[in-house]
Amino acid sequence: MDNLIYSLNATVPVFLVIVIGYLLNRGGMFNEGFISAANKFTFKVCLPVMIFADMATSDITGDFDAKLVGFAAAVTTIMFAVIWIGAKIFIKDKTIIGAFVQASYRSSVAVMGFAFMMNIYGNIGMMPMIIIGCVPLYNIYAVTVLTFEAPDAQVDTNKKRKIKNALIGIVKNPIILGIVFGCLGSLIHIYDYMPQICSKTLSNLSVMATPLSLIVIGASFEGKAAIAKIKPTIVSCIIKLVALPLVFVSLAVALGFRGEALLALVIMLGSPTTPSCYIMAKNMHNDGVLTSSVIAATTLVSSVTLTFCIFVVRALGLIG
Secondary structure: OHHHHHHHHHHHHHHHHHHHHHHHHHOOOOOHHHHHHHHHHHHHHHHHHHHHHHHHOOOOOOOOOHHHHHHHHHHHHHHHHHHHHHHHHHOOOHHHHHHHHHHHHOEOHHHHHHHHHHHHHOOOOOHHHHHHHHHHHHHHHHHHHHHHHOHHHOOOOOHHHHHHHHHHHHHHOHHHHHHHHHHHHHHOOHHHOOOHHHHHHHHHHHHHHHHHHHHHHHHHOOHHHHHHOHHHHHHHHHHHHHHHHHHHHHHHHHOOOOHHHHHHHHHHHHOOEOOHHHHHHHHOOOOHHHHHHHHHHHHHHHHHHHHHHHHHHHHOOOOO
């Protein structure tokens, strides 16, 4: 029962903020100019600052677990490759491939992960290792697929130009820059000598990232258009919340992961699609409607599926 309460407390408020954003927009609170500006502000400022702050305040070297980092990186790579190949084969509407792939493999591990670990263990546990293993790759792969599969890229057959654009996108991606500088900040313990004025300013920016992202997602949600794309939304939701956890949590157990490490992997694999997917999809000219639909669906359904997964591994005595 405690796990159910933790899960609902972590997921339902997130979903309700999306709903509030949708209702406020429907009530005339926002306009397209505000939504577009908030989109860019979140993507280029708030999310990178939040990631930097999370990484820089973590003890990356002290608790480094090479096996866990390597497994998270390998799983992320396999998920991305298999989903992209499958999407290329089975999806007829080629304009949604980039959005579909990104929404199907990327988890809200930075936001949900810390919340769940604090709820269950009272500390962030092994989540920094998961962040190092998967979040940089999440963003590198997202930039790659969104660059190659963007609708305006479909008519461009110049492979060298596509690769160049993808590499430039990776290097300039604000979220990846946040990760890089966050790791450097952790290594030099930058928060130990950062003036309080600076740290509080960064904190004020970082706390806006998640709620503002969710408000923008809700405000941008297009009901009729989303219903028209209900099939890929359902397929993506099943992949994200059922297929991936079933396969890779089982593999993690077989490889001997237990306790906090296993729970961190469960959260990584079973968390809903991250709100930053929508921000990135919109900014890179991919399908924002499908992305927002998957985020909303996985956020709602994960309150059941993730709780069930935690119950199972606890019942088997694999986590304390």
